[in-house]
């Protein structure tokens with residue numbers, strides 16, 4: 486709890502205006518939220534990494550330093566809000582690239598000190614889940630969320646906005662990495678996930694079969710899939726060096742369908758085990774058109790209420806940090822200025 490005198494007195498859900506900052510990877514984002522309604526969500530994507538085939542941490546930190554002031558100004562402007570009307574400053578504390586997190590953390594701490602307003606530290610993965618609480622209709626507690634991003638793959642049980650538990654996760658690569666690494670093998674540029682999605686739309690997902698991992702419980706594994714794709718392609722290219730070019734749509738559709746099967750099988754298992762029927766998707770990979778369709782179909786078949794955040798709230802964004810901070814504010818969960826960014830912190 487803060488050692489100073491900046492804690493709000495009687496906390497109630499009215500007129501709470503929060504400025505939130507997200508800088509965990511390669512997007513600099515700021516958002517303003519009032520009483521749980523997002524007033525602005527401004528995101529500056531970093532293009533500097535494209536030519537390197539992945540995010541370069543040092544370049545990402547430097548880009549955050551350049552972006553943070555204009556991004557925060559833009560978010561305030563769009564929300565029609567002055568710094569003086571902010572009640573709390575929130576930021577992504579963990580996990581992420583440490584240099585990137587530090588930029589957001591230091592900025593938020595300085596602002597909190599200068600404005601004499603409370604500081605709220607938010608866990609990025611909790612925020613991906615709570616992005617489902619931004620728009621209506623909202624899931625009812627308890628709900629399950631399959632979070633699929635470039636760095637994480639988790640099944641989360643949410644008993645309330647502040648009581649979340651990871652009940653399944655990847656033991657190696659994340660689903661987004663499985664997409665991006667498969668794309669790399671196919672010679673597609675980074676990030677390859679959206680390109681696999683695009684090619685898959687005109688392909689036959691039954692054309693090729695890739696091995697699915699046999700992992701017990703609710704955990705996932707994707708590293709074997711990458712190897713299976715690599716060996717399969719090496720064999721085919723030996724016989725026909727144009728194999729990838731001639732079959733790109735079918736290869737992408739088959740890879741995508743394998744990843745979706747792995748994800749949804751475990752999600753169905755989690756729903757059966759817990760008896761929960763409000764089920765959400767979150768994270769950048771939930772932009773995948775095949776996954777969205779299969780998730781909705783599975784939901785209809787099993788009579789689930791399914792939820793997917795709007796696209797801008799699926800990939801990294803500060804609105805999800807703001808909504809999470811809103812609930813932390815209501816719970817009186819504030820941090821003092823000694824709080825520091827953490828690349829790997831667990832959250833339950």
Ligand code: KG4
Pocket residue numbers: 510633634635636637660661662664665676677678679680682768769770771772773774799800801
């Ligand atoms: O959540 P996110 O924006 O950032 C992280 O926190 O990691 O997720 C980025 C990941 C990347 O791996 C990207 O390839 C993947 O989401 N992605 C997709 C699609 N759009 C983004 N993967 C498959 N299909 C898509 N349409």
Ligand code: ZN
Pocket residue numbers: 609613634635768769800801
């Ligand atoms: Zn993320």
